[in-house]
Amino acid sequence: MVGIILASHGDFATGILQSGTMIFGEQQNVKAVTLHPGDSPDSLKDRMKEAIATFENSEEVLFLVDLWGGTPFNQANGLCLENKDKWTVVSGLNLPMLIEAYTSRLSMNSAEEIAAAIIEPAQEGINTTSAKFQSKDKHTKSSAKTIPAGTVVGNGKLNIVLARVDSRLLHGQVATAWTQATSPNRIIVVSDSVAKDDLRKKLIEQAAPPGVKANVIPIKKLIEISKDPRFGNTKALLLFENPQDVLQAMEGGVEITSLNIGSMAHSVGKVMVNKVLSMNADDVAVFEKLKQNNVKFDVRKVPNDSNSNMDELLKKAKDELAEQNK
The missing domain is CATH 3.40.50.510 (Phosphotransferase system, mannose-type IIA component)
Structure with missing residues (x-):
């Protein structure tokens, strides 16, 4: 090396x-x-x-x-x-x-x-949020005509290069390390709450790394996109705030076979299972349901980390939640 x-x-x-x-x-x-x-x-x-x-x-x-x-x-x-x-x-x-x-x-x-x-x-990597100095070519909307509904592009199927649960959504580790590791051409933040927040949407779109577009959409929209053959050339990195949103998307027909678990913020009622992951009883139940649906878990903050054992983390969460409720 x-x-x-x-x-x-x-x-x-x-x-x-x-x-x-x-x-x-x-x-x-x-x-x-x-x-x-x-x-x-x-x-x-x-x-x-x-x-x-x-x-x-x-x-x-x-x-x-x-x-x-x-x-x-x-x-x-x-x-x-x-x-x-x-x-x-x-x-x-x-x-x-x-x-x-x-x-x-x-x-x-x-x-x-x-x-x-x-x-x-x-x-x-040298850029600015000031519209006065931004490249016109880079930020001008495309004049290309909308692709007619029903048109099959590529293989007609959304290519999910990474689906990740991260309560911080799009930040440095995602914008650089995971983007480099998976080579998406679009980062899609999937969140009903963030999709309604214009300020957060704008900040996320501006945080996208060079050469990759970022969008914020509600879960329903992702379900529609996953069934739309016009997205056959899209290599998507999906970001979810929590496992509940992942399960909802899958129940709507989104095919997710592997799920990267990055971070889940601590809050009242949750227990810490490692330095960056906290869970409550509902989180544990949802993860177990995802497992029953044959989802494989990849528990890593960054690509160079080793994969933690999800079964051990779920067991630790159950034990600590049981102790907390005594």
């Missing part, structure tokens, strides 16, 4: 490493090296070498630095010149760049390949 060095003026590299961990999970062969006032260029270079020495394989190394021409860049570039065609530097470090680098090195074996793959996502 390609090693990654994050290098910056001040603690920026350390902070973005922590941010990347929150979104994509713990990563091996990644180190942050920082330059502070009073540090010499040579001492920074030595720390880069020490960090690389900890990698399992130091043959391929990618340096992600904050500023072209700055000291971190210059020292990284000097090391790259000593390791031509194996080590590479990319400047302008931002979070979309880092997430793309993490994703790319799962399938790419060279620093140069990853460097080429991360430039465009890093650039697309």
Whole structure:
């Protein structure tokens, strides 16, 4: 696996490493090296070498630095010149760049390949909510005619690449890690309550990652879409606030065979079964009904996490709820 060095003026590299961990999970062969006032260029270079020495394989190394021409860049570039065609530097470090680098090195074996793959996502990550500066091409509504009802597009069936229960709905881990892992062309938040809230809808639509559209729809609308052959080319990442909404959608005919469980917020009457999941008796009953309908559970916050055992979590919830009701 390609090693990654994050290098910056001040603690920026350390902070973005922590941010990347929150979104994509713990990563091996990644180190942050920082330059502070009073540090010499040579001492920074030595720390880069020490960090690389900890990698399992130091043959391929990618340096992600904050500023072209700055000291971190210059020292990284000097090391790259000593390791031509194996080590590479990319400047302008931002979070979309880092997430793309993490994703790319799962399938790419060279620093140069990853460097080429991360430039465009890093650039697309620069945007603004100000309509004055938004790209007209990107936000102008399509003038394409509406596809006539009954038209079969693709295989005529909505392709659900991921169905996820997450009380936070669309946030960093979904917008980056899960989108990278599943490659949807549309994120669909399925919630009757959020669909009625114009402010929340707008915030969710703006939180969509580059190249992916986000929509908020009620459960009834998802049921209609799942039966509409015009959505045959749609690769959908579905987000539900709770398992009850998933069950309602399935009872309406939406085919969900696998369900990713991300987070369920704690509230009165619920018990914590792990750091991010809380359940009440109704949640447990719904999950068991989903299981009876042959739904497979994938209990992970981010793709790099290991899958927790849902049966054990449900048993823990039952035991703690029983104890709570004594």
